[in-house]
Amino acid sequence: MPLIEAEGLSIEFPLYHIGARSLKKRLFAASRLREDESHRIVVAALRDLSFRIRPGERVALVGSNGAGKTTLLRTLAGIYEPVGGRLVVEGSIGTLIDPGAGMDMDATGRENIRLRGLFLGLSEAECDQLAEEAGRFSGLGEFLDVPVRTYSAGMSVRLSFASATLMNPQILLMDEWFLAGDADFMARAEERLAQLVEGADILVLATHSMDVVRKWCTRAIHLAGGRVVADGPVEDVLAELPGGTG
Amino acid sequence: MDQVIIPETTRRYVRDAGDQQRVQRALADLGQGLARWRLARALAALDIRNRYRGSVLGPFWMTLSTAVMVAGIGVLYSALFRLPLREYLPYLAVSLLVWNTISQIVIDACGSFISSEAIIRQMPLPFTIHALRYVLRNAIIAAHSLPLIVVVFLICGVTPGPGAVLALAGLALLVLNAFAIGLFLGMICARFRDIQQIVTNVMQLLFFVSPVLWKPELLRENQVWLPLNPVYSLMETVRGPLVESGASTIIWISALVYTVLACTIAFAFFVRFRSRIAFWV
Incomplete structure (x- = not known):
């Protein structure tokens, strides 16, 4: 419990x-x-x-x-x-504290999502699956295979949001940063956050x-x-x- | 949207300032950290890629600079020491490579935790992962220089005997020491930022007092004191089997003693101060 x-x-x-x-x-x-x-x-x-x-x-x-x-x-x-x-x-526990946590600016979006998976303790196959999911959700398209250094601020927000929220923890610890973002993306982001919050037992x-x-x-x-x-x-x-x- | 299934292992942790269970927690940290070597490997690979970003030769610059040093110093010092070049060159090549590796490991050890600051303050991970990351990145860089040894051996017509296999045991000792030093110096340097400068200076001094360029025989009767130098003992367990048909028993014993000492001290510090690292970096 x-x-x-x-x-x-x-x-x-x-x-x-x-x-x-x-x-x-x-x-x-x-x-x-x-x-x-x-x-x-x-x-x-x-x-x-x-x-x-x-x-x-x-x-x-x-x-x-x-x-x-x-x-x-x-x-x-x-x-x-x-x-x-x-x-x-x-x-x-799932944490959404710092959007850029563990991001490598010189690695591509996809590599960063995979790295995120490794940080969470996933296996290689699960990391691939994660990259697939987060890639689709972030809507970055072809930019997913370009180094994060070249991203606009909005794009890196999308990437970190997508890779950080792909989890279903029982306890969700969140800083308000994750509720701020560009309006277009926020509609989808909020839906995802609502899912995450509802899935968690404690927020x-x-x-x-x-x-x-x-x-x-x-x-x-x-x-x-x-x-x-x-x-x-x-x-x-x-x-x-x-x-x-x- | 489909969700990726993240293993939902229910975990429970108790942090009690009155009953910290330091030894168990340090052992758990080591166990969990080593079990997640894939993460450490991925981070080490990124470190190397970032360090040599945009460089054509990448880590092979180390190989090249060592090759130039071996050629330059080899010709001069073989004349100074009156040693045949074919005999001195293989010794020097192995010496310099092992020394460079040790020196880089020790200096890099100072940053094993500081360089992972961003991660340490954002994610609860075993600290062992950061030490493992630093060992792996140095091991990968060192491995790039191995072809140089092969080339020098071929040129000088040296064929290491079956005893050369023992060099692998020497390498294993080196890795163990690197890990221990990474934990120990990593913690100390995170707390006291001046240590890094001291370490750099000590390593410079050690280069001259250790038999890297010169052969231990030059010390004549005084060479019995050499095993007191940990760098010499550890270097000799790799160099001896490769170029001098094995290292003496006293070398192996002292290298083992130093390894045990390093691991014990590092573990003791890790047990005592592990919980403070997040505040220090």
């Missing part, structure tokens, strides 16, 4: 490559920067999060820039390991768009400064957001 369970989840980013010494002097001004036990300056990206997401829930992560939305998505995906607390994730979506939240989600978690400030049904959480109903 797909499930996400976090108890006191914390993520801290160490700041190594900037002048930590000068930063220490100004430390107390900014509350999210602190010095940890081995005297490193760390940014508390997520602080003591506890929540439980059950099958069937469509969760929106809302909050201003830097609130920790994408970091939380990456942590749920298993990229960052918590420095504090406990995280249990059950179920196959976690980071977004700024309140329309998107109302349309897709049943529950909202409002993050601010790396903490959960509100968690509940969409309308309740949105009503309390600064800026009113968005």
Whole structure:
């Protein structure tokens, strides 16, 4: 049974490559920067999060820039390991976080789709099938065999969307980027996304768009400064957001 | 639209900061990473293609530059060392190739994780894949230079005996060490960005203190100390069987000891710091 369970989840980013010494002097001004036990300056990206997401829930992560939305998505995906607390994730995970993830600009569209398949752990035959499907869906036609470097912005969006959404995970982690695209392609893209979301048991979506939240989600978690400030049904959480109903 | 069926293996993972199970997770990382060598191979092939994009000779530039070096240094140093050219040239060719490979591997090891930053921060993959990718790309580049050895051997009329098969064991040791160094230096260099410069300088020094151009015999009674140099021992397990009818037992023992040491240290660091790599790159 797909499930996400976090108890006191914390993520801290160490700041190594900037002048930590000068930063220490100004430390107390900014509350999210602190010095940890081995005297490193760390940014508390997520602080003591506890929540439980059950099958069937469509969760929106809302909050201003830097609130920790994408970091939380990456942590749920298993990229960052918590420095504090406990995280249990059950179920196959699909991530739509960065459109260009793992893309090679010098390889052709088809090669990139196959690479995507390998990243997902597919066999060679399955990769061929994937290339076939994604090629058709992206509508790139003959450009599929041309290096991605020569693509227009719209074309690379199509390619990454097509290759990234060919999966049917139980838990779908999505950044709002995937809801932005050129109008022509979005009609088809939205249909595909709807399929994907309906097929998944759990959706976690980071977004700024309140329309998107109302349309897709049943529950909202409002993050601010790396903490959960509100968690509940969409309308309740949105009503309390600064800026009113968005 | 038809959907591609992606295997829906239900997986469960628990990340508990209080009970990290580091050893099990590191072993699982190694196991899963090695099982997905196809991905590492595809990425390594892309690395090589991108590195030599638009170049006519591609990786064969390495072969060519080594060939020029072998010819130039061969003539000069065979005169300096008063060695017959036919005897010195095969030694030098194998030496330079093995040295170039080792040196490139060590320097490239510093970037084994940094160069995969974009992937590490976007996708949950076993870190072993990135180390494997770097080993494979260096192995493929090194393989391009093999024809040079054949050519030099033919010109000088050297026919390696059946003992030359042992060079394969030497190569296997080299690969193991490359993997361990890739994990170790990859992590250290991701955390401390200055290490890469230090490593480059150390490798330059090692070129002169290791018997690459010169033969160990030139050290006379002092050559008993040479096995203390890991680069010499590892190089000799490949070079010895090919051009000097085998390497001595002490060489094999020291090479094995260094390999075990390298693997142990790398694994210990991997167990301890694996979960930090994503924050470092």
